[in-house]
Amino acid sequence: MRISDIFGLNKSQYELDFVDIIPSRDLPLFLDPYLISKMDFPLARDAYKTLQNYFQYLLDLLRNEEIRQAEELFSYLGETNELCLGLSEGTPAGKGMGPTDAENIFASLMESEAYVTGLMEDIEDFRIFVPNVDKDKVSDMTANIIKKHLIKYTQRQCALWDIPLQEGVISGHFWNPATRQWEIEYTNMLVHNEKKIILVPKKFVSYSKAYSSDVYFNHFVLNFYQNKHLKQQSSLVKYRKDKTPYVTKKSIKKDLPKPNKEWLADFTLRHPKVFEQFKAETIKREQRVGNEDLSNDDLTSITSYLVDRLDSIPVGRKHANDYHKMVVGILELLFY
Template identity: 45%
Template sequence: MRISQHFKLGKSQLELDFIDIDTTKDTPLFLDPFFISIRNDKWSLEADRTIKSFFQRALDLINNNDIDQARNLFDHLEEPNSTCLGVSRDKPRGRGVGRVFSDEIFENILKSTASSTGLIEDLQDNILFIEGFGKDMLSDMTTNIIRKSLIEYTQHQCELHSIPLTDNVASGFYWSSSSMQWEQFYTKQLIVDDRIILLVPKGVASFSKMYTPERYYNHFVLNFMQSEELRIKSSLVLHRKDGSPYVTKASIKEKHPLTKDFLAGFSKRNPKILENFKNRTTQSSLANQEISEINIPELNSHLLSELSNITPGTQHATDYHRLIVGILEIIFYPHLIYPKLEKPIHDGRKRIDITFDNAAENGIFLRLHQNMGIPCQYIMIECKNYKGDPKNPELDQLSGRFSPNRGKVGFLLCRKIDNMNLFLNRCKDTYNDQRGLIIPVTDDDIINLLKNYNDWNNNFIDEFLADRIREITN
């Protein structure tokens, strides 16, 4: 049973920021430290620092010949079945890293020339050069190392969706980059069927198809070796009818089959090829339909019906708020991620309805910062289920929560605005006074955005927002 079903959330995967796992079996997705390392959102940056801290500590101890202490670092790489990610059969059981596996991983790293020659710089490099090290192990190690980040994310999502947590549950060991050691604490945890469950942001999960030994070998190593065989005019060179020389990848594969020892030796001799592989390997967040099959037009029609059935007024504010969170998740993913409910600011004296982390790699949310110079690491959302138009107090309420550190961009969601030109002029006054950028969005806008939503193409949404922002800032 999926999390959304277990807790009767009434939401599809598109409306949720986390992977809506089935707790009775594994979902074939992974936590990929390489993908995390190339992301620019705050959660990923912190997770990446933690991962790098752990592995650098391990390499330092190995290189200093402090083998026993290095081995101890791997003692807490238990079999995590809390994320329900991976490729286990039947019930999730964390096939990747158990005690036997962690001992084997450590021994392979210790014996590998790749670690002693500096080829292995990051945790994900093990998948290229260490025998027996696959994406399941890499994902499981990552889960253990960043467990605290996953716990905190789970807590925020449970608060957002009113999912109950259990008090005073042991966290399990996680790596602390500040103390440079494994730590644990007691905290609130999500318990399902007597088992701890960690929710994973869908924006950072992947199929782990990019940073792999197969891709490195087939598209970088073999390409280079083809050129080298031609350069030295080796016996592998063949000639076409017109006399032009060529070398097949098949002939090189036969002479130099793919093994991790071969990749390590090749990379030691040709470090620029490995560097090129790392620099040219890119990856994007999965589209919703890669995670879960769903009829998007049918879902959007349902959401619009739900929206029309919510009566304006404070007594229905919670229903409106809850629905809007899911709609915004659909419209803004993967540019805005990790929604959090009512984040306290100013020592708790003020609260923001919702905040999203800005993870945009392109589009309007990136241009706001890069081209317009507006701080927007977080995007703030206020939901007003009013019968009438919002006025200056609502604008002042939202702009009063902006700051250079939190960001100075927010959306004011409301049911309708009869005099949109007047309200946009008020937003323009706020912007011109350098009190931040407030973007109004009404039910009619939501209808327009959902009707034109496409999981594979965000151009319409980007153009709509750019046009609305241009009305305010010009």
């Protein structure tokens, strides 16, 4: 059952600002920091400022060779099962960041020149340049850092839809940009079957397919080498029947060393404009999920129902709350 069913909201995904999760299993969606960075509304701006605050502080510690403190800072980036997002099979548990994963990723980061050279500017760049980091782990890292923002968002959504919260629940660690420390607090949280649940805005999640090392290599790095070989008229250049020259990506792959993330970092240091182009164009490719991706509900049927339901609500103060909730849902459908 989805959250909307559990708490009797009688709302479709089209009418809800948050991802209508199924607490018993993970949805294959991911918090996308790159997507968040390009959004211009208060929650997104505040969340990304917190991400940047953490990441820049981590890099400062590493560059100042305060390794022990940096490692401790990194150790809090475990998996956040409260979101019910990611790649877990069955009950949300874990293909994301466990304690061992955090240790291994930190070790990989220490072996990489990406942070020393200033190549890594944003937390999403972990996925491009640091071995053993992909969308699931970046999503978990993001969730931990901005957890306080997401808890406050959950509290607001629960107030809006009259979903009961449990008082005095331990929040789990979150990053406080003011103190530059991991903190924990007791607060009001959404709890179902003794499981804490944190809601996530639909705008914050994607399938995270575009901002990846594979896309960077196959669609930007290889394109760079195609143009280079054409300009140099190298031995990899072939000709079509109309004498048009071309170079296949397959031939370039054979000509290059087998790429890994360290190789990508080295390439990027030598050709930074290629990475700049990748970052600039990725936002056009990386799209937030649509309601149709999250639900099998038929939009035509939903709109017809909403029109009929709106017309059926009696006038008067007694029914004002029902009318307000109906209008909120309709506005969400219209403007998402």
